[in-house]
Amino acid sequence: MSVQDEMLSFPIRETIFLSSDKPGIEEIKELELLPIVNLMETPHDVQITGSLQLTATYAPKKDASQETGNGSDTLVSAMKFSPFEFNQGGSPEREEGVSYDSGDVELLHRIPLNISLPIEKVRNAENVYGIIDSLDFELKSANHLLVIADLKIGGVQLNNQPQQKVEEPQESWEFVHVANQDNHLLQDDSIEELERKLAALEQEVDRYEQQQEPGFHLPPVPKLPQAPSPFSGYPFAQQSHRQEQEDPYNNPLLNFPYAPSQKQFPSSNPPFELARQQGEQDYTDYRAASFDLQPQYGDLSPSNQQIPYADAARYMNQKQENVEEPLATGAYKPQTEAYQPQTEAYQTQPEAFKPVEARETELAEEASQAVANQAELVRGESHVHFSPDFESSNIIDFQSAYDSRQSEDTHESHVDESHAHGAVVREGIDVEGLDITVETHAEAELPAAPTPAPAPEKEKMKVAISSKGVSEKQEALNITSLLTNTRPTQGQRSERGEGQESIGHRDSSDGYRSSTDAVSGLTSFVRDNSERFSKLRMCIIQREETLELIAQRYDLPISRIREVNNLSSEQIKEGQVLYIPR
């Protein structure tokens, strides 16, 4: 699966084997792949189920047996029919069917489909659609077809794509906290700004200590623990929040839970002291500054992203004119999502950190501007050097940011914490992170056992096993048949005598053959081809003709004529048929 043009793309390669009883493919004339799918929405995902209907029309390959003129390939294939559909109201669609017309052959094939999309990736299931792209085929052999296509699913919300922009300039940011609400608003400062502020705070702390009575010593600032990886949670957040509420001063963790490493803060007294003296806003500023990390800069992929220094400085110059030091490498890890709840917890601390109302408005404005600048930073218009010491390049040099803070008025160092975190760019979810399940089942037809090619038809030797000639020959040797059929005249007479005898028939003395019987062509069912025929002439008696006259005419004795015609007397009638022997 891949992502193309903001659509999920699934390559499809379907192999189709034709069974042996189906004609081979000579040429593909039409090929169509139609997705027939249904969407099913569950609490966890959206399932796309159905099938891809492949319809093809091809010219069958004619083999030698077909060229002989037979109507079908084999009898087995000829006796294969499409089944009847029983369901009333069902469609007579066939999954696969081949017609054996003399023309093109139709092929139907179904590819089951089952795709699951996480529900959070689909805003509206009705907008999900699928299309077939890049349909192609390859005819490996007469019975082997390979279909290649791409199934693209659109309407799916895809994040963290290279083409997709995380922030757009016209996007409006919704700020959770209003500037006048509380004092924990942190101005979204750049690194240099934060460092400057930090430096300013340190200076103020030093001055304060000098003013303090001797003997008072603030507890040393404990070393910060090693900062975790950029994208790991920050374990101390919650705990420090609770302790902060209880006893902000005595909570050692509250001192510098998120403070940078010592090397960034050579002064021993971090801004905590200042925060204690000057209120919550500085401390939270410090804390927020330490949290002013990656999310504000969007998706800071390692190594390559650099925010131009000039723009950060430009922002810092809004508060202080001199941007003296470049951004030093800092030990701060970029703020991750894990920071958010912690910082949000800070947002709910009203009493310990009451901001100066007059400054809050300014800070809110600065924060909004900082957000805008951050947006610019994300787009790569500003460059920030990141420390190579950390895993991620999303490292913000805190020193300069702290210095920038320190150079400002303390009350100005309000940072809209909400901005810091409202500006957190929602992290995109990689495509690889999508819980997408794709199941594609190929209904490939396994080639059937190859039927042996029909033996080439030999020249037909027509052996008439039960031919009439053979049987008649056998019959000729049969005594019974000899008795019944050998003598043609006698046999025919006996047969006809059996068949002709009927009540009301003419008297047999007048001749058993009537004109009707003579004309009838269905009287010789038992005619034997081996019978010997004698040639006879027929004579139809005319008016006033006598037997003597006829005998004279044909130069035959009367007795001969009487014998042949079986006449008992010499009386003949008009219309009577006499057979005259030669």
Place this chain on the structure above:
Amino acid sequence: MTREHMDLTPICQRYKARVIRIIPQEDYYLVETNRGPKELRVWPRVDVMRWSYAWREQMARQGFRNVERFIRTRDAKPYVVSGKKGYTMTDHLRKVGPYTPGMEHAHYAGQMIAKMHQAQSSQSFPVASDLLKREQSLAVEEAKRARHVFEHISETPLKGEQRHFIASMFPPLLERMERSAELISTTLIPEEYLAVSHREMGRENWGLVEDQLFLRGFYRPTLSIQHRDTATLLRQIYMDTQNLSSVDAFLDGYEENKPLSYDEYRLLLAFMAYPQEVWRQIENIVHPITLTGEAQDESALVQVEQAIRRQQLIDELLQHIAQRAERGRRLS
């Protein structure tokens, strides 16, 4: 059917038996005589009667005497011809009902039918080729008619489900009818080897007399090309027994006396493939619809379904016989 009044007394007097009573039955006259009950039948076609007598006699001469033969008259005639009609008298077999040859009798039945076909082939009946043409044209015309009906039914307004059901029956039905017509029309059997036989043969033509198979009937047959009767018998055997072994046994017995060529198998399958029953049932539904446009009740559809299920059995039988034919073809 009104039966024409005919005087059978002179005919009965031709026979040696003394007639006690004549009782008209559905297709024959039951004649009570002093020599037992007899069946007197009237043949509208004398030529067919003679042909029927001839093959019976030939079978008897060849040793197959378990076939009904005509009783001879006083003057040793096997039949009586009177008024352009023929009359035959046979023994009336009591307690003999229709019988389907099962496994134990299938082989012998095949032998008998083969002998009958051989006997029929020896009789010269000049209309064999005409009968083949008639079968070909009949198959083609029925297929065309079915297609026409299908096109018409598609345009007839019906209930959605029923119309869909009926319309869905036609494509496979037409496929079978057209395939059958094609195979019959392209038969490769030479004309001189064509022979006449009966068009139908079924369980009514068989009886069991003293545990012996008896061939009977064929008194008012419609003639056709040989193997059409075998096709109907094989379909019936398989539907009654649903056992392909019975079919194999029948064909084995048949081929012992009269081997079947590939073309004969092809013709046999062509006759068997024709979906006669399904088409008849669908016609019963479609015809009223085309007249009145009203849908039929469920009982008619149930009968169609039953016919289709039987046709599915026939499809299995067709495949089996086709494979048998192909095996024989490879061996030859």
